[in-house]
Amino acid sequence: MAEAQPAAQALVADVPGPPAPRRRSRRRLKVNLARLVLLVVIVGGWQLFTSLKIVDPFFFGQPTGIVTQLRDWAEHGTEFGSLWLQIGVTMKEALLGFGYGVLSGIVMGVLLGMVPFLADVVGPYIKVANAIPRIVLGSIFVVWLGLGTTSKVMLASVLVFFVVFFNAFQGVREVDRNFLANARVLGASQLQIVRHVVLPSALTWIIASLHVAFGFAVIGAIVGEFLGAQKGLGLVISTAQNNFNPNGVFAAMLIIAVIALSAEGVIGWFERRLLAWRPNINADRAGI
Amino acid sequence: MARKQRDVPAAAFGAAGVELSGVTKQFATPVGGLFTAVRDVTLTVEPGQFCAIVGPTGCGKSTTLSVVAGPERKSAGEVRVAGSPVNGIVRGTSFMFQSDALLPWKTVLANVALGPVFRGMSKRDARDGARDWLRRVGLAGFEDHYPHQLSGGMRKRVSLAAALINEPSILLMDEPFGALDVQTKAIMSNELLELWEQTRPSVLFITHDLEEAIALSDRVVVMTVGPGTVKAVYDIDLPRPRGAVQEIRFDPRFLEIHQQIWHSLREEVERAYARTATQSGAAA
Numbered sequence: 001m002a003e004a005q006p007a008a009q010a011l012v013a014d015v016p017g018p019p020a021p022r023r024r025s026r027r028r029l030k031v032n033l034a035r036l037v038l039l040v041v042i043v044g045g046w047q048l049f050t051s052l053k054i055v056d057p058f059f060f061g062q063p064t065g066i067v068t069q070l071r072d073w074a075e076h077g078t079e080f081g082s083l084w085l086q087i088g089v090t091m092k093e094a095l096l097g098f099g100y101g102v103l104s105g106i107v108m109g110v111l112l113g114m115v116p117f118l119a120d121v122v123g124p125y126i127k128v129a130n131a132i133p134r135i136v137l138g139s140i141f142v143v144w145l146g147l148g149t150t151s152k153v154m155l156a157s158v159l160v161f162f163v164v165f166f167n168a169f170q171g172v173r174e175v176d177r178n179f180l181a182n183a184r185v186l187g188a189s190q191l192q193i194v195r196h197v198v199l200p201s202a203l204t205w206i207i208a209s210l211h212v213a214f215g216f217a218v219i220g221a222i223v224g225e226f227l228g229a230q231k232g233l234g235l236v237i238s239t240a241q242n243n244f245n246p247n248g249v250f251a252a253m254l255i256i257a258v259i260a261l262s263a264e265g266v267i268g269w270f271e272r273r274l275l276a277w278r279p280n281i282n283a284d285r286a287g288i
Numbered sequence: 289m290a291r292k293q294r295d296v297p298a299a300a301f302g303a304a305g306v307e308l309s310g311v312t313k314q315f316a317t318p319v320g321g322l323f324t325a326v327r328d329v330t331l332t333v334e335p336g337q338f339c340a341i342v343g344p345t346g347c348g349k350s351t352t353l354s355v356v357a358g359p360e361r362k363s364a365g366e367v368r369v370a371g372s373p374v375n376g377i378v379r380g381t382s383f384m385f386q387s388d389a390l391l392p393w394k395t396v397l398a399n400v401a402l403g404p405v406f407r408g409m410s411k412r413d414a415r416d417g418a419r420d421w422l423r424r425v426g427l428a429g430f431e432d433h434y435p436h437q438l439s440g441g442m443r444k445r446v447s448l449a450a451a452l453i454n455e456p457s458i459l460l461m462d463e464p465f466g467a468l469d470v471q472t473k474a475i476m477s478n479e480l481l482e483l484w485e486q487t488r489p490s491v492l493f494i495t496h497d498l499e500e501a502i503a504l505s506d507r508v509v510v511m512t513v514g515p516g517t518v519k520a521v522y523d524i525d526l527p528r529p530r531g532a533v534q535e536i537r538f539d540p541r542f543l544e545i546h547q548q549i550w551h552s553l554r555e556e557v558e559r560a561y562a563r564t565a566t567q568s569g570a571a572a
Contacts, residue, residue, distance in 0.1 A: 178387060184377060185377060186406050186450075187379065187403070196405075196406075
């Protein structure tokens, strides 16, 4: 919300009327009101059409049904144990996959970015690997590593790796030659150059990729559970699907959305902290 | 501080002389030819001397400098620093570019402390030294600012502090004040002279501003239009300390020297101009 203000101010700057602070708070009120109306129209419309049987609730679910389903899960647990256990398992898989993927992506990206010979040798293979629909790898991982968390962590980290790797690689290549030359003349070792010049410079790129990467980590975990698991939200979804329970699918989706949004918030906070040196980071983020 | 620096014999500190003899640098062009940037450059900078190189644009001034600093390898000839031949990065050399090479993600203090940290000094000592140098260039109180929060002149001061904190025996400057406005440039030149007189490294200073070159230097080297080579060397006998660079310009001796060197430089500038004129004519 706060970021949207400068733009709002510019839009209404030459309209005569009440003083700016009041006008601004009134506009914010209007925006929030409109958002609420939009939500009510969509969810209410969904509820209305399904209860009037214009749309069949058996296939399309129903908002009240979703809430009931969520309450039921929270109170009585799912078929595979408590709801919190399912969330915990999926989160653990996603976070571990995210961690391994980010780490290996950064290491490989920096390594290949710094050593052109290596980049030339490995480059084509990475492109080929990237062209493979990696979701399919999930089946192989389940075969190799079984139905436990390991196969999901592998799938998630493979998905994350490529996103982070390409960004880190590009970031390393974009490092200002002047900075490198200066660091060398100042007597920096190769390791010091990576630590003081290359990594901080590539960080802007790497962090930008983290937003997308976390989404991929969640996808990896869920799809992995879809392909075969004993616990997790993905399993909950696929079971709901097999039982013709659209409310269950939507309810699990809602939970995943909340998780992804909170992760987004954490990454944003992390980004602002790490890139505090950047001029006007908030101005860049105005808009959406 | 010199004690803490690695791999450097103590004798290399203080000022070191620089000798270039017959230095040639060729680049491979994208079309597969060879481009000679500088040809057979021979020049000497005495220990502790302030030597300026002037010449028209594209005469290989910067190439000469980077051959001395080490990032560029020469194609032929020899560079000797403090009497011993060099190949690669020379310890005890500091570099100052036209575009300041300050790291935007480090504070002013951390930027200045970078040189000593790279040379193995503890972070604490390096920061203490950096604080001292920032005070000497008049930036006390700006330690925690980021480079983008400073003006162009202030950033130059930070670069100057970062270059001098290593107590270089050779200071290489590639049009360091080229991007500054005239007033800031004059102020920075004065400060450079003041600091140089305290520390006295040998300086190789590249500029296309002849007045700046004469006002600052003991020796002015005029280079020919590319492939660049040394055309003439002038020793400047203006007394030191020179005082304000803005005022020395009106000294009769300054004018005399200026006229003499300009006579030599003008030919090269005109040739360089004629060359670009025919090239753009041919292109059109």
